[in-house]
Every structure is written in C-alpha cells, then in structure tokens.
Amino acid sequence: MQKTDFLVIGSGIAGLTYALKVSQQCPDKKITIITKSQEDETNTKYAQGGVAVVNDLENDSFEKHIEDTLISGDGLCNEHVVKIVVTEGPDRVNEIIEWGANFDKNEDGVFSLGREGGHSVFRVIHHKDVTGREIERALLAAIHQRPNIELISHCFVVDLITQHHLGYLVTKSTPDIECYGVYVLNRNTNKIEKILAKVTLLATGGNGQVYRSTTNPGIATGDGVAMVYRAKGRIENMEFIQFHPTALYEPGVSNSFLITEAVRGDGGILRNIHGEDFMPKYDARLSLAPRDIVARAIDSEMKITGTEHVFLDCRHMDLEKFIHHFPNIYEKCKSIGIDVTQQMIPVAPAAHYSCGGIKTNEWGLTSIRNLYACGECASTGLHGANRLASNSLLEAMVFAHRCFMDATSQIDVLEFKDNVPDWDATGTTAPKEMILITQSLKELKQIMSDYVGIVRTDVRLERALRRLDMLHEETENLYEKTMVSPQLCELRNLITVGYLIVKGASFRKESRGLHYNTDYPFKCELVQNIVL
Structure with a gap:
C-alpha cells in the first residue's frame, strides 16, 4: 500500500501541468503521477496543430475566440466556461513557456500564428507540426526537477476506490460518493495494489481506440470515463465523437497518421477522387469549416x-x-512515396477526440468528492457538440490550473481512509487464451465503426447496443474468473465507453454538431446535455 496527498492518473498536458503547480504551491506534500505506458506516451504527444489562444490583439480579441468556440459547439457550449477558458488562456500559455516550451516565431520575434477550421482569424501558436511533443518534453523536464513528485510508469489503474469497496451499496442516487484512491496493477509483480490519496485527478485522455481507425495512440482506451461510470459518477455528451477530417489514408493501418488542419489553414484544398474541389457544395467556409461539417462532407x-x-x-x-x-x-x-509537390495526399476521417466525458464543474470537480477530471476525459462544457480546433490543449492548461486551485484549498482538511480492504483475487486463474480478448476487441471496433460513426441511424444504434450487450456479458464473465491484465481491463473499459456513446446517441433525437442521425436530420429547439 502507498499513500500520497495528491494522486494524478495520466502524464499528458493536463496531469503534468496540475502536478507542477501543486508541487510548487505545496512543497511539503507528496504528489504521485501514474501512467500505464512510457511517461511520454500520451495523446498530448501526438497533437500537431497547436494551441488556440488570443495573442494578436490588433487582429484578434477574446470576443472573437468566444464566438468561434460557441459557433463550433452548435448550441451546447457552457458560455460561462467558454469565457473562462478563452480569457484565462493567455496566462496559462505564458506559464508553459516559462517552463520551457518553445513556439515558432517569425523574423520579428512574434509568434507565428496558424489558422484552422472554425477560426475567424489566425490565432494558433505552434511548434512546427509537433506542438504536443514539444509541450510534453518541456513539462516532463520540469517534472523531473521537482523532488516531491514521483512519476510511476507502466502502472495500470484498475478501479477507483469508493464506499462501494467498504461494503456499502452505492448507486447513482447515493449522496456524497467519495474517492479514497485507486487499485493499480503493478506490472513488475503482476499483483493488484492500492494507492490511497486525499485528492485524485483523472487526466486519462481520450477513447479513440473504440474505433477501427483513429489518430489516437494505443493507450487511448477511455479508462477514466469507464472507471467513473462504474463508480456511479456522472458522464455526459458521449455521443459527440469528433472525427478528424484528414487522417492519412493507408490501407490496413489502424492508428492513422494525422494531417493537421493547419495544412488547410495554410492553403491546402480538399478534392474528391475526380480532382474536384467539393467543399463549396457543403459550406461557405470551404475547407476551413468546423470539423463536423468537413468530416460529413x-x-x-x-x-x-x-x-x-x-x-x-x-x-x-x-x-x-x-x-x-x-x-x-x-x-x-515522403516515406510512403508521396511527393507533396507532385501528388495529392490521400486522406479520410478518423476518430480523433471525445467532446463529452466525465462531467465536471468550473473547477474541474466531478460528481464524486475529492475526485477531479481534466483534459480530454473531462466534459467541462467548453466544447459542446463539436470542439473548435486547437482548443483542447488550451482547455487542459486552464482546467489543470483550476483543479490545482480548488484541490490545494481543500487538502489540509482531508484525511486518508485507512480501512480500505486489499484487492480480492480469490477464485481467479490465469487466462488460457488471449484470443478471447483480442477477438472481442476487433468485434467492438467493427461495431462502433460500422454503426456509430460519422453518420448514424436508429437501426444502426439498436444493432450496436444489442451486440455491445453480448460483448459486455462475455467480458464481465471473463473478468470475474481470470486474473486481471491490462488487455482485459482496456477491453472492459472500451466496451463501457462504446455503450455510453451508443446510449447518448440513442437518447439524442436530433442531429447536432458531431452527432448526425439521418432519422432526425434537424436540430430540436430544446437544447440539453445528455447525462448518463
């Protein structure tokens, strides 16, 4: 058993920013960061485009950025949260620069600004086309300089610890559900251990691996969302899965290489197989329309x-x-034989970002006490029905700061829960066949890709739900009888995420933003968030 004051699950921009701030504010407290792979293997690392932030006040303004975000969100953004993120964003970007992150500048020494879909002006700061990698590098370097931060890699979080593990019945209506820490799979000993924490932050990233083709790395399996749902926490707007319009098309390749939207911002033109510029048929903003529109086109x-x-x-x-x-x-x-001066780049949409997730308030607090969520796994109200390009890194920085502010204000009155039982693996055996896990994962990806993709129908959603029910039953049976493994846990989490996406899509009897159902092609006047 371990004890830590602040527990951070995930080592991307959200978790690392939060940990750095807590470390500086509370040098006498212990901060533990857990990541299930290498320390830099995060969605942040693969972010290409940049950070959308108001920097050029001569040509841009907070009002313009707010308006662009609200338009992209298609009526479901929390306007108060949008204003918070946009107005607090410049200060957070300056902090990350102070920690060592480099962004491209022009000959005059001012930031080189890009433009992406849905933006009315050039406002995206970037580092070449590997902005996320540069941010991840700078943050990890700063983390390793802090003596009160421990970063544990290759450690898989299995579940959140709540009153449920103390023998109490916990349901969605249970008041004051509390988080006491997590059970983790120690990859070195292959045993489940417990880590108790006064405060826990989920910064577990996205869930793109629920689809066959995604720009997300293999670690994006929706672990945080699934754990909170099992713990009876609130999840919202999971039907809004953003498909990036332009992933490099390579037959048979699942994890797709992203062609950043900034290429279109710099003048790239979308053409169909006949060489026709087709976007004028779909939107006046052409190739720089918001992502939901371009992906559907x-x-x-x-x-x-x-x-x-x-x-x-x-x-x-x-x-x-x-x-x-x-x-x-x-x-x-060039590596696959495409000369961009002579040949066009083949592209197709791929699952890219989850606009919904763990429901939080404006300070990043979830519906479970002492549990915060930040980054892609959270649903703060910023993105609504469709995320504006390059708002994700900005949101992570702003809400990491807000989670830090709220958590540090509470830490001195919180105590550890010492009567948490050890993990009980009685009656479980080693899995005899990995095919039971790998084949179920293939089936899940096919179900979600074929039935719950860019365009949906009621019949497709009904079929998906029936098939997911069967996969859920088989996987839970396997989970109860066999020893826990990362592969089994990830499959279990992805099935849960798939279920939440389908249920959200089934409840939304309209087409809005990233959710397009041909049985309900128009928006309803009643705008609501779907909370599960």
Missing part, C-alpha cells in the same frame, strides 16, 4: 464516388514554407 463524397478516401491538394503551396511548418508531415508522406 468527406464521408458524403466517399459514398458518392464509392471510394475509401479523398485527397488533400498541397501541390500549389510553397515547398520551403511547407517543409518549415510541417516537417513531420512532409517526411511521413
């Missing part, structure tokens, strides 16, 4: 032409500028 063109991709045309763009701004994309295309 591409999906429509693929269905019309019977193809598995469209093209992104960069042949007319200045090669020197392209290589300077997008060196990673240039090298990736």
Whole structure:
C-alpha cells in the first residue's frame, strides 16, 4: 500500500501541468503521477496543430475566440466556461513557456500564428507540426526537477476506490460518493495494489481506440470515463465523437497518421477522387469549416464516388514554407512515396477526440468528492457538440490550473481512509487464451465503426447496443474468473465507453454538431446535455 496527498492518473498536458503547480504551491506534500505506458506516451504527444489562444490583439480579441468556440459547439457550449477558458488562456500559455516550451516565431520575434477550421482569424501558436511533443518534453523536464513528485510508469489503474469497496451499496442516487484512491496493477509483480490519496485527478485522455481507425495512440482506451461510470459518477455528451477530417489514408493501418488542419489553414484544398474541389457544395467556409461539417462532407463524397478516401491538394503551396511548418508531415508522406509537390495526399476521417466525458464543474470537480477530471476525459462544457480546433490543449492548461486551485484549498482538511480492504483475487486463474480478448476487441471496433460513426441511424444504434450487450456479458464473465491484465481491463473499459456513446446517441433525437442521425436530420429547439 502507498499513500500520497495528491494522486494524478495520466502524464499528458493536463496531469503534468496540475502536478507542477501543486508541487510548487505545496512543497511539503507528496504528489504521485501514474501512467500505464512510457511517461511520454500520451495523446498530448501526438497533437500537431497547436494551441488556440488570443495573442494578436490588433487582429484578434477574446470576443472573437468566444464566438468561434460557441459557433463550433452548435448550441451546447457552457458560455460561462467558454469565457473562462478563452480569457484565462493567455496566462496559462505564458506559464508553459516559462517552463520551457518553445513556439515558432517569425523574423520579428512574434509568434507565428496558424489558422484552422472554425477560426475567424489566425490565432494558433505552434511548434512546427509537433506542438504536443514539444509541450510534453518541456513539462516532463520540469517534472523531473521537482523532488516531491514521483512519476510511476507502466502502472495500470484498475478501479477507483469508493464506499462501494467498504461494503456499502452505492448507486447513482447515493449522496456524497467519495474517492479514497485507486487499485493499480503493478506490472513488475503482476499483483493488484492500492494507492490511497486525499485528492485524485483523472487526466486519462481520450477513447479513440473504440474505433477501427483513429489518430489516437494505443493507450487511448477511455479508462477514466469507464472507471467513473462504474463508480456511479456522472458522464455526459458521449455521443459527440469528433472525427478528424484528414487522417492519412493507408490501407490496413489502424492508428492513422494525422494531417493537421493547419495544412488547410495554410492553403491546402480538399478534392474528391475526380480532382474536384467539393467543399463549396457543403459550406461557405470551404475547407476551413468546423470539423463536423468537413468530416460529413468527406464521408458524403466517399459514398458518392464509392471510394475509401479523398485527397488533400498541397501541390500549389510553397515547398520551403511547407517543409518549415510541417516537417513531420512532409517526411511521413515522403516515406510512403508521396511527393507533396507532385501528388495529392490521400486522406479520410478518423476518430480523433471525445467532446463529452466525465462531467465536471468550473473547477474541474466531478460528481464524486475529492475526485477531479481534466483534459480530454473531462466534459467541462467548453466544447459542446463539436470542439473548435486547437482548443483542447488550451482547455487542459486552464482546467489543470483550476483543479490545482480548488484541490490545494481543500487538502489540509482531508484525511486518508485507512480501512480500505486489499484487492480480492480469490477464485481467479490465469487466462488460457488471449484470443478471447483480442477477438472481442476487433468485434467492438467493427461495431462502433460500422454503426456509430460519422453518420448514424436508429437501426444502426439498436444493432450496436444489442451486440455491445453480448460483448459486455462475455467480458464481465471473463473478468470475474481470470486474473486481471491490462488487455482485459482496456477491453472492459472500451466496451463501457462504446455503450455510453451508443446510449447518448440513442437518447439524442436530433442531429447536432458531431452527432448526425439521418432519422432526425434537424436540430430540436430544446437544447440539453445528455447525462448518463
């Protein structure tokens, strides 16, 4: 058993920013960061585009950024939260620069600003086309300088510890559910241990692995959302899964390479298989319309032409500028035989970001006491029905600060729960066949991709739910009888996330933002968040 004052689950921008701030404010407190893979293997690391922040006050303003965010969110943003994130964002960006993150500047020494879909002006600061990797590098370097932070890698969190583990009946209506820490799988000993904490922060990232094609790394299995749902916490708006319009199309490749929206911001043009610029048919903003619109347009063109991709045309763009701004994309295309000056880049939508998640208040506190959530796993109210491009890193920084402010104000009155029982693995045996897990995962990805993708129908959702029920029953039976493994836990979490996406989509009898159901092609006047 371990005890820590502040427990952080996840080592991306949200968790690391929070941990650094807590460490500086509370040098006498212990902070423990847990990550299930290498310390830098996070969704943050793969973020290309940059951070949307008001920096150029001559051409931009808080009001413009707020308006762009609200328009993109299609009526479901919490306007108060949008104002918080946009107005507090510049200070948080300055802090991350002080910690060592570098962003591109032009010859005059001012930030080089990009523009992405849904933005009315150039406002995205970036580091080449590997902004997330640069931020992750700087934060980890700062973390390793703090003596009161312990970072434990290759440690898998199995479940949150609540009153349920003390023998009490806990339901959705139970008042004051409390989090006392977590049970974790120690990969070195292969045993379940407990870590008790006064305060726990979930910064577990997204859930793109629930789909067959995703820009997310393999660790994005929705662990935080699934754990909170099992603990009877509140989850909302899971039906709003953002498909990035332009992932590099490579047949048979599941984890898709992202072609950042900034390429279109710099002049890239979407064309169908016949070479036609098709976006004028769908939106006046053309290739820089919000992601939900562009993804549906591409999906429509693929269905019309019977193809598995469209093209992104960069042949007319200045090669020197392209290589300077997008060196990673240039090298990736070159590695598979695509010369961007001569050939168009094949692209197709891929699951990219979850706009819903663990419901929090404006300080990042969940419906479970002493449990905070931040980053992609959280639903703060910023994104509504569709996230504005490059708002995610900004949200993570702002809410990491807010979680830090609230948690440190409470820490001195909180105590450890000492009567938490050890994990009981009685009656379980080692799994005899991994095929039971791997095949179920393939089935889950196929169900979600075929029935709960960019375009949905009631019949598809009904089929998906029936098949998910069967997978859930089989997996829970396996979980009860066999020893816990990361693969089994991730499958279990992904099935839960898939269920939440389907249930949210089934309850929403309209088409709004990222949720498009052909049985309900119009928006309802009644706007509501769907809480599960």
